[in-house]
Amino acid sequence: MLTGKESSSQLRAMLTPVPIIPVLVVKNVAHAIPLAEALVSGGLPVVEVTLRTPAAIDVIRAMGTVEGCVVGVGTLLSEDDVVAAVDAGARFGVSPGTTEALVTSCERHDLPLLGGIATVSEMMRLHERGYDVAKFFPAEASGGAPALKAFAGPMPDFHFCPTGGLNPDNVGTYLKLPNVLCAGGSWVVPSEHLKSENWPTIESLAAQASNLPC
Numbered sequence: 001m002l003t004g005k006e007s008s009s010q011l012r013a014m015l016t017p018v019p020i021i022p023v024l025v026v027k028n029v030a031h032a033i034p035l036a037e038a039l040v041s042g043g044l045p046v047v048e049v050t051l052r053t054p055a056a057i058d059v060i061r062a063m064g065t066v067e068g069c070v071v072g073v074g075t076l077l078s079e080d081d082v083v084a085a086v087d088a089g090a091r092f093g094v095s096p097g098t099t100e101a102l103v104t105s106c107e108r109h110d111l112p113l114l115g116g117i118a119t120v121s122e123m124m125r126l127h128e129r130g131y132d133v134a135k136f137f138p139a140e141a142s143g144g145a146p147a148l149k150a151f152a153g154p155m156p157d158f159h160f161c162p163t164g165g166l167n168p169d170n171v172g173t174y175l176k177l178p179n180v181l182c183a184g185g186s187w188v189v190p191s192e193h194l195k196s197e198n199w200p201t202i203e204s205l206a207a208q209a210s211n212l213p214c
Contacts, residue, residue, distance in 0.1 A: 008132045029058045148177050152179040
């Protein structure tokens with residue numbers, strides 16, 4: 001059974017090398033492998049596939065076959081989601097918030113959890129369970145980079161992956177903070193380029209994002 005400390009340690013190893021985690025909504029399983037290949041080639045091998053489409057689980061399974069691709073599952077809400085993610089080969093899970101039931105489920109199924117928090121109290125509750133890595137969501141609506149800078153005062157060793165409202169114009173402000181490991185965003189894979197299978201452009205956007213300072 002995974003502990004909070006082990007979960008955060010594994011997340012640090014996966015997330016620290018990359019500045020951006022593309023947040024993906026993929027409707028067509030046929031897009032999974034070429035999309036993963038484009039992102040890995042562009043320097044963003046760690047991805048979050050959201051459970052927002054009927055194809056998501058099959059997409060996760062397919063992307064996981066691409067060498068170098070580390071696939072996480074987003075929008076975990078229940079134990080059924082956790083079980084499905086693990087069965088599909090997900091390397092980590094992402095949730096918009098954290099509940100005792102969801103955290104316990106991820107620990108029981110040995111799935112590292114990037115749990116969402118928006119307040120100091122939520123951060124402290126996770127910390128009490130041994131976690132020191134979390135998702136800050138929704139980042140822009142919850143105070144943005146100034147909020148994370150303030151969080152670092154009382155708990156400097158707790159680190160974040162902010163998502164929600166981030167884009168190429170504001171993400172640099174987050175990445176400069178010492179308590180930010182990386183950031184998540186959907187701009188790397190615009191829906192129009194995914195639909196048109198424009199893999200060279202997606203690879204180029206990934207390369208631009210992979211060169212952001214962190």
